[in-house]
Structure formats: structure tokens, C-alpha cells
Amino acid sequence: MRKKIGFLSFGHWRDVNGSQTRSASDSLLQTIELAVAAEELGVDSANVRVHHFERQLASPFPLLAAIAARTGRIEMGTGVIDMRYENPLYMAEEAAATDLISGGRLQLGVSRGSPETALRGAETFGYVPTEGETAADNARTKTEIFLQAISGTPVARTDPARTGGVSGGLAIQPQSPGLRQRIWWGAGTRATAEWAARTGMNLQSSTLLSEDTGVPFDRLQAEQIELYRQAFKEAGHDWEPRVSVSRSVLPITEEIDRIYFGREDDQDQVGLLEGVRSRFGRTYSGDPERIAEELAADEAVRSADTVLFTVPNQLGVEYNTRLLETITKHVAPAIGWSAA
Structure with missing residues (x-):
């Protein structure tokens, strides 16, 4: 089976020396141009990271729709949208509209989100968890509502005063056929990957795992993928899911590459993230042929x-x-991988 590849942009911008993205406008417009260039190279997808209260990409749907309008084949997606910040019904409308513009090329990654600088940022947006509800619970509940909405489940009732006394269910509009099977959950643990499988979503295995069993990152990630696929099968879904992993790959072919990335750390990192011992994947930098050999031996890359x-x-x-x-x-x- 042919693997697919894509790029993932964090969308940073800073008005500092050396930066080619001095403003939000630079970051947005250059992401569109990179997607166009990537499609010409045969790359399969263009993906953006979503962060609020940061000089990064925060509102993905206008950007993804613009990429869709400028391209004809490449998929576009997110890695990931923090569902705590979202109105799931309005998001369902935006996602369906973007998917229709793209002709069914949207691959939407959602999750609980990653650690952030904002203190109770989602509450600032007006989304306050109920008593006893965790951030993870909140994100999952909203995700389930979103999945129902894009599946055409009625989420509102008609007003009998305006429909001749008839009462019925109303689904969000527009609907985009097939979008439900192109939603991905960004999982940072083996348990959340299994939840995503039971819920019927594709898997985006996180760039960091908020657990550590002492094994290398790629092996821990491969275990997560195996548990996900087993749970998906046991859940009885009637379609084949997809699994993605992300890697930081910086091939050095010119002196400028060596200046930028010649001293990148090429080992897994282990540390505390929100009080939990976590494992972070390594950066692959250096000779392209050596990187190719190392990635070919990466257990999670082989599995995804x-x-x-x-x-x-x-x-x-x-x-x-x-x-x-x-x-x-x-x-x-x-x-x-080979060019399509």
C-alpha cells in the first residue's frame, strides 16, 4: 500500500531578523503558496497547527478554504483543532462548507489540544466546563456533538408557528457527504487512541506522548497504533481508518541547512508535561540518505x-x-511513498 506524505506548518510569525514571516498576513499567504508548491511536487497533504493567543495560525477554515480554491488534488487538514474552544455546531457548518469547496479533500484533525500559555483560554472564549468536567471530557463531548452534526443528525427543532403546526428535526446545513470518515483524533496516549477507535475517527498520533514506558518513542507510538487498530476492528466499523504520524525531518544538502540545523538533537526526549512523564520524538537531521534509512526503520512510520x-x-x-x-x-x- 502506498504511503501518503504531507507537510505540517505551525504557522509561526515574528518580526525579527531572519524571519520570512514577519506578520500574520505573511504566515497565512505563504502557507497557501507552500500548499500550491507542495501539490506540484506530488505531496499529498497540507496541514496546519492551530493555537490560540499565540502568533500562530488560529482560525483554520478560511485558510483551508483558500488552499482548496488554489489547488486541485492535495488534501488539507489540521493537526489539531482544540475542541475546547469550539462551538461544535458552527464548526460543523464551517467544516462542511470548506469540504464542499475542496471537493471532499478535507482531513480534519481535532483533539483536546496541547499545553498553552493562556490561563483558562477556552473560558475566555465563553466555554466554561461544567462542575467536575475535565478539559479532556469537555473536548470529547464537543467532538461527539460535532460528529453527530456532520452526520446529518437533527440538532434543532422546527418552530410549529412557522411550519403550520408541524414539528420536526433540523440538521445543520450544508452537509458534505463523506466528511464524517475524514475526521481524525489527535491522541497523546494509548487510551485516547482506543477511544478514538471506538468513536470511529482516524488517528493522528501526537508528536509527543504523555506517557513513558521506557521504550523508544517510535516503539511506544507503534504500540499505540496497534491498540487503536485492534479497538477499531472490535468496534465493528465498516470502513478502513487511516493513521498518521509526524516527524521533524531536516535534510542537510547545502551550507545554509548546516548553519540552521547542523546541531539538532537526534535523540528522544523525556520530560514532565503538565506533571506527567512524557516522551517526545527525536529530530532527524543530516544527510538525506541516512535520514531515509533511519525513517525506514522507524516502527511507527512503518505502521502508519x-x-x-x-x-x-x-x-x-x-x-x-x-x-x-x-x-x-x-x-x-x-x-x-511515490508520486501519485
């Missing part, structure tokens, strides 16, 4: 059907297009 490569977006479209070209020519073929 989709690999997303993070890009240093502040270096601009030209730099990242060259980076993606190196990946398509020298790295991705070793893991089972």
Missing part, C-alpha cells in the same frame, strides 16, 4: 499510512519548497 513532515515555516516558501523537494526525492521513497 500517512507521514507528516513538520516545516520551519519562518524560513519562507522557497526554503520549504526545497526542503520538501529533497524529502520527495531522497527520503519519502524509502518509506513506501
Whole structure:
């Protein structure tokens, strides 16, 4: 089976020396241009990270719709939308509209989100958890409402005074056929991956896992994927799910690459995240052929059907297009990818 590859942009912008993204406008417009360039290279998907209260991409749907309007084949998605900040019914309308504009190319990643600088940021947006409800509970509840809405489940009732006394259910509009099977859950543990499987979502295995059993990151991630697939099968869903992993890959082919990335740490990192011992994946930097060999041996990369490569977006479209070209020519073929 042919693997798919994509890029994942964190969408940073800073008005500092060396940055090619000095403003939010730069970040947004360059992401669109990179998606166009990536499609020409044969890359399968363009994906953006979503963060609130940061100089990063925060409102993905206008951006994804713009990418859809400028391209014809490439998928576009998120990694991930923090559901605590969302009105799930309005989000269902936005997602369906974006998917229709794209012709069914939306691959939407959602989750509880990652640690953030904002104190109770979602509450600032007006979404206050009920008493005793955790952030994870809140995100899952909203996700379930969102999934029902994009599936056409009635979520409102007609007004009998306006319908001749007839009362009936109303679904959100528009609806986009097939979108329900293109929703992904960003899972940071094996348990949340199993929940995603039972709920009937694709799996985005996180760039960090908020658990550590002492085994290398790729093996822990591969275990998560195996448990997910087993749970998906046991749940009796009648379709084949997809699984993605993300990797930081920085091939060095020119002196400028060595200046930027020649000293990247190439080992897993273990630390505390919100009080939980967590394991972070390594960065692959250096000779493209060596990176290809290492990725081909990566257990999670071998298990997944989709690999997303993070890009240093502040270096601009030209730099990242060259980076993606190196990946398509020298790295991705070793893991089972070929141009469509």
C-alpha cells in the first residue's frame, strides 16, 4: 500500500531578523503558496497547527478554504483543532462548507489540544466546563456533538408557528457527504487512541506522548497504533481508518541547512508535561540518505499510512519548497511513498 506524505506548518510569525514571516498576513499567504508548491511536487497533504493567543495560525477554515480554491488534488487538514474552544455546531457548518469547496479533500484533525500559555483560554472564549468536567471530557463531548452534526443528525427543532403546526428535526446545513470518515483524533496516549477507535475517527498520533514506558518513542507510538487498530476492528466499523504520524525531518544538502540545523538533537526526549512523564520524538537531521534509512526503520512510520513532515515555516516558501523537494526525492521513497 502506498504511503501518503504531507507537510505540517505551525504557522509561526515574528518580526525579527531572519524571519520570512514577519506578520500574520505573511504566515497565512505563504502557507497557501507552500500548499500550491507542495501539490506540484506530488505531496499529498497540507496541514496546519492551530493555537490560540499565540502568533500562530488560529482560525483554520478560511485558510483551508483558500488552499482548496488554489489547488486541485492535495488534501488539507489540521493537526489539531482544540475542541475546547469550539462551538461544535458552527464548526460543523464551517467544516462542511470548506469540504464542499475542496471537493471532499478535507482531513480534519481535532483533539483536546496541547499545553498553552493562556490561563483558562477556552473560558475566555465563553466555554466554561461544567462542575467536575475535565478539559479532556469537555473536548470529547464537543467532538461527539460535532460528529453527530456532520452526520446529518437533527440538532434543532422546527418552530410549529412557522411550519403550520408541524414539528420536526433540523440538521445543520450544508452537509458534505463523506466528511464524517475524514475526521481524525489527535491522541497523546494509548487510551485516547482506543477511544478514538471506538468513536470511529482516524488517528493522528501526537508528536509527543504523555506517557513513558521506557521504550523508544517510535516503539511506544507503534504500540499505540496497534491498540487503536485492534479497538477499531472490535468496534465493528465498516470502513478502513487511516493513521498518521509526524516527524521533524531536516535534510542537510547545502551550507545554509548546516548553519540552521547542523546541531539538532537526534535523540528522544523525556520530560514532565503538565506533571506527567512524557516522551517526545527525536529530530532527524543530516544527510538525506541516512535520514531515509533511519525513517525506514522507524516502527511507527512503518505502521502508519500517512507521514507528516513538520516545516520551519519562518524560513519562507522557497526554503520549504526545497526542503520538501529533497524529502520527495531522497527520503519519502524509502518509506513506501511515490508520486501519485
